[in-house]
Amino acid sequence: MASAAIFPLEARGVSVSLGGHAALCDVDLAIDARRRVVVLGANGAGKSVLLRTLHGLIQPSAGSILWAGSTERPRAQAMVFQRPVMLRRSALANVRYALAVNGISGAELECRAREVLARVGLAKLADRQALVLSGGEQQRLALARAWALEPAVLFLDEPTASLDPAAAAEVERVILEIHEAGAAIVMTTHNLGQAKRIADQIVFLHAGRVREQTSAADFFAKTSSPEKSRFLEAELP
Amino acid sequence: MKHSVVFCVLVAVLLATFDAAAQAAKPSIVVASTTSTEQSGLFAQLLPAFTRASGIEVRVVAVGTGQALDLARRGDADVVLVHDLAAEEKFVADGFGVKRYPVMYNDFVLVGPKADPPGARGLGIIPALAKIEAAKAPFVSRGDKSGTHAAERRLWTEAGFAAPKGDWYRETGSGMGPTLNVASGMNAYTLSDRGTWLSFRNRGELVVLVEGDERLINPYGVMLVNPAKHPHVKAAAGQAFIDWLISPQGQAAIGAYTIDGEPLFVPNYRGE
Numbered sequence: 001m002a003s004a005a006i007f008p009l010e011a012r013g014v015s016v017s018l019g020g021h022a023a024l025c026d027v028d029l030a031i032d033a034r035r036r037v038v039v040l041g042a043n044g045a046g047k048s049v050l051l052r053t054l055h056g057l058i059q060p061s062a063g064s065i066l067w068a069g070s071t072e073r074p075r076a077q078a079m080v081f082q083r084p085v086m087l088r089r090s091a092l093a094n095v096r097y098a099l100a101v102n103g104i105s106g107a108e109l110e111c112r113a114r115e116v117l118a119r120v121g122l123a124k125l126a127d128r129q130a131l132v133l134s135g136g137e138q139q140r141l142a143l144a145r146a147w148a149l150e151p152a153v154l155f156l157d158e159p160t161a162s163l164d165p166a167a168a169a170e171v172e173r174v175i176l177e178i179h180e181a182g183a184a185i186v187m188t189t190h191n192l193g194q195a196k197r198i199a200d201q202i203v204f205l206h207a208g209r210v211r212e213q214t215s216a217a218d219f220f221a222k223t224s225s226p227e228k229s230r231f232l233e234a235e236l237p
Numbered sequence: 238m239k240h241s242v243v244f245c246v247l248v249a250v251l252l253a254t255f256d257a258a259a260q261a262a263k264p265s266i267v268v269a270s271t272t273s274t275e276q277s278g279l280f281a282q283l284l285p286a287f288t289r290a291s292g293i294e295v296r297v298v299a300v301g302t303g304q305a306l307d308l309a310r311r312g313d314a315d316v317v318l319v320h321d322l323a324a325e326e327k328f329v330a331d332g333f334g335v336k337r338y339p340v341m342y343n344d345f346v347l348v349g350p351k352a353d354p355p356g357a358r359g360l361g362i363i364p365a366l367a368k369i370e371a372a373k374a375p376f377v378s379r380g381d382k383s384g385t386h387a388a389e390r391r392l393w394t395e396a397g398f399a400a401p402k403g404d405w406y407r408e409t410g411s412g413m414g415p416t417l418n419v420a421s422g423m424n425a426y427t428l429s430d431r432g433t434w435l436s437f438r439n440r441g442e443l444v445v446l447v448e449g450d451e452r453l454i455n456p457y458g459v460m461l462v463n464p465a466k467h468p469h470v471k472a473a474a475g476q477a478f479i480d481w482l483i484s485p486q487g488q489a490a491i492g493a494y495t496i497d498g499e500p501l502f503v504p505n506y507r508g509e
Contacts, residue, residue, distance in 0.1 A: 019286060052281065059278040059436045059496060071438035072418050075411075085267055085296050087313045088469075101300055103410060 006067045006074040006152055007033040007184070009054065013063035016049055016208075023049040025208045027063070031201075033152070036185045038195040038216070041205035042231055047188040050205065051155045054186065055079045079155040082162060084142035086130035091122055091141050094130050098145040116144040120174050136167025143174045147181075154178055156187035160194065172197060192232070196220060204228055265294035266474045269306075269314035271384060272412050274457070275299035277432035277501055282494045287481050293474050302384035309333060309460075312467030315475035318459045318482075320384040325458045334460035340482050341491050341502040342456040345388060346434055347447035348417075349374075349426035357426070362450045366396040373405040375425035379416045380408025384455070389428045392452060417443075430455060432501040456505070459483075482506075 009031040016024040024046045031037055039047045052058045054065060056073045067074050087094050095113040099105075104112065117123050120140040125133065130141060139159055146154055156175065160168035168191075175198060179185050189195055195202065195216070202219040204212040206227040212219065223229050274280055275297060284295045298308060302319040309317040310333045317334065319325060328334045347365055349357060355372035357365035369376055378401075379386040393401055407425070409416045413433040420427040421441040429437075434445070447453075459479050464470040481487045488504035495501065 018281060057275060057278075058281045064438070073414060075415065083265075083296065085298050087308070088311065089313075101304060 006076060007031070008066075008068065009153065009184075010066040010069075011050075011054065011063065012066060014053060014060045014065065015062040016046075016053055016058055017061045018049070018058075023208055024053065024060075027208075027210050029203055029210055029213050031153075031184060031186060034179070034182065034184050035201055036179055036199050037187070037201045037203060038199035039186065039188045039203045039205060040192075040195060040231070042234075044207075045205040046208040047205055048157050049208075050203075051079070051157050051186065051188060055155045074152070076150070076152040077155065078146035078149055078151040078153075079157065080139075080142045080146050080159055082158045084138060084145075086133070086138055086141070088131060089129070090127050091130050091133065091137075091144075092117060092126040094141055095145050095148050099148055102149055112148050116148045117141075119147065119177060120144045121170065134167065136163050136170055139163065139167070139171050140174055143171070143178065147174075147178050151183050153184040153186060156185065158188050158190065161190065168194070204231070206231075264292075264471065264474050265296055266315040266471050266478060267296050267298060267313070268316045268318055268478070269298050269300070269308045270318040271302050271305060271320060272299050273320070273385070273430050273432060274318065276412075276414065277430075277436065278496070279432075279491070279494050279502060283482075283487070283490055286490050287478060287487070290481060290486065291474075291477055293477060295478060301381055302387070303382045306333075309462045312462065312469065315462055315471045316459060316478055317462060318457060320455050320457045321387050322456055322458065324387070325460065329460060333463055333466055335463050337458045337460050338479055338483055339505055339507070340457050340459045341488075341504050341506075342454055343502045344431050344448065345385070345428050345453040345455055346431050346445045347426065347453075348420065348429055348434060348443045349446045350424045351442050351444045353446055358446045360447060362392055362447050362452050363396045365447045366392060366398070369426055370396070370398050370401065373403060375405050375407070375423050376401070377416055377420040377423065377425045377427040378406065378408045379413065380410045381412070383412070385413060385428065385430055388455060392428070395452070432496070435496045435499060435501065457502070 011027045011029050014024055014027040039050060041047050053060055064071055087097060092113055096109060099109045099112060117126050120143055122140055160171050175185060199216040202214060202216050203210060211225055211227060280297055288294055302321045305317055305319050306324055306328050308314050325337050329337050347362060355368040355374045357368050378389055409419050413429055416427055417429055417437045418439055421439050421443050424442050459482055461475045461479060462470045464472045483506040488506055491502050491504040492500060
């Protein structure tokens with residue numbers, strides 16, 4: 001697993017404008033190595049845009065993304081989306097392809113591919129076509145592709161949103177194992193129970209602005225703003 | 238140590254690219270494209286507008302041009318949007334693509350140290366490369382078989398150096414951003430697409446030395462993967478995406494995308 005030398009990951013005064021719409025406004029936050037950060041907020045709050053901007057898929061209109069104080073974007077990061085693209089080949093070949101694209105070959109490629117498939121519980125399905133796997137299995141395969149590259153930080157954009165509870169629980173298990181192996185986790189979810197299970201830190205977004213960045217325990221124990229109260233009341237029973 | 242640095246540099250290409258831009262709505266298409274379009278932020282601007290107009294989600298697999306065409310040949314994508322004219326024309330001629338549509342272009346710039354010891358500044362790209370080679374000034378190449386790498390090799394060949402060799406010529410085997418970082422660290426010359434250069438912050442002493450040469454134009458083409466080769470291709474939805482890209486609305490959206498007030502891509506569809 002990559003070292004902590006790329007942390008903290010910071011957003012400093014980051015604003016993002018998409019199609020004339022201000023998706024993020026003057027965002028400041030910091031993420032340390034091996035954190036489990038969950039980004040919460042209502043639809044349209046800017047959660048996915050924030051993840052994509054941190055990952056480098058979207059350039060800030062203003063401000064900077066800094067990795068250990070540098071604007072140099074490290075490669076030891078990966079992102080998994082709600083509906084990952086499955087290539088028309090076996091589960092094992094999907095992982096092999098990801099490794100090959102990233103310059104890994106030979107015995108190391110084969111060893112890593114099979115090892116991560118086993119870790120995500122797909123060893124027996126290694127030769128099955130990825131496109132016939134269930135939604136949960138496809139998501140675990142996407143996590144395996146990411147894990148194979150040993151990222152220091154893994155971004156997850158609503159990774160269980162379209163899964164049934166059992167499949168979601170399996171995906172959560174894999175996410176926590178990837179964290180145990182040394183990666184920081186930064187994810188979005190609408191599931192507050194999942195946020196409590198996974199997060200040690202919460203970033204709460206409202207209308208493109210960070211309203212709170214605090215420990216998960218404090219976030220769920222304290223009321224700090226009307227927006228947060230409305231968000232939690234709408235989500236919690 | 239060098240290996241581990243290169244490995245770290247390479248490691249993140251995957252999911253920046255591999256799973257990018259997938260959301261929940263249906264129907265959806267898969268577009269194989271280049272890291273330059275994804276990482277320049279263009280797709281973040283274009284795709285939501287297309288989805289609003291059509292109801293079709295676009296899921297992007299962003300790799301190098303050669304890899305994108307390989308994915309499309311295997312039927313792993315419905316549409317391919319890349320920048321290597323010769324390879325695109327072969328892709329269509331071989332029956333893997335239905336038709337190539339010109340959609341936009343950007344340009345390359347030669348960047349290098351402000352001091353510019355060989356005196357490349359302001360020259361055409363071919364004499365500028367000849368000066369760099371004659372001085373054995375450090376030059377960093379992507380060396381990754383990308384569209385940018387292919388363009389660089391064509392320019393070197395045109396300058397009379399089909400295979401530059403020596404300590405002064407380094408290949409990173411990685412994307413534009415990491416290559417610019419190496420060039421910045423070495424105070425070396427490199428060929429960059431303008432979009433990545435504009436969004437690149439760690440410039441150090443590097444400045445643009447050569448631009449505007451017509452040889453530096455970098456055209457992008459979009460093609461539907463041939464359903465006759467791969468019957469599962471979502472031909473109607475894929476063609477709808479192409480039709481939108483070359484429509485006045487799509488072309489305007491491409492032209493409207495700027496970084497620091499400077500357009501990154503110039504729309505260039507001129508009709509049949």
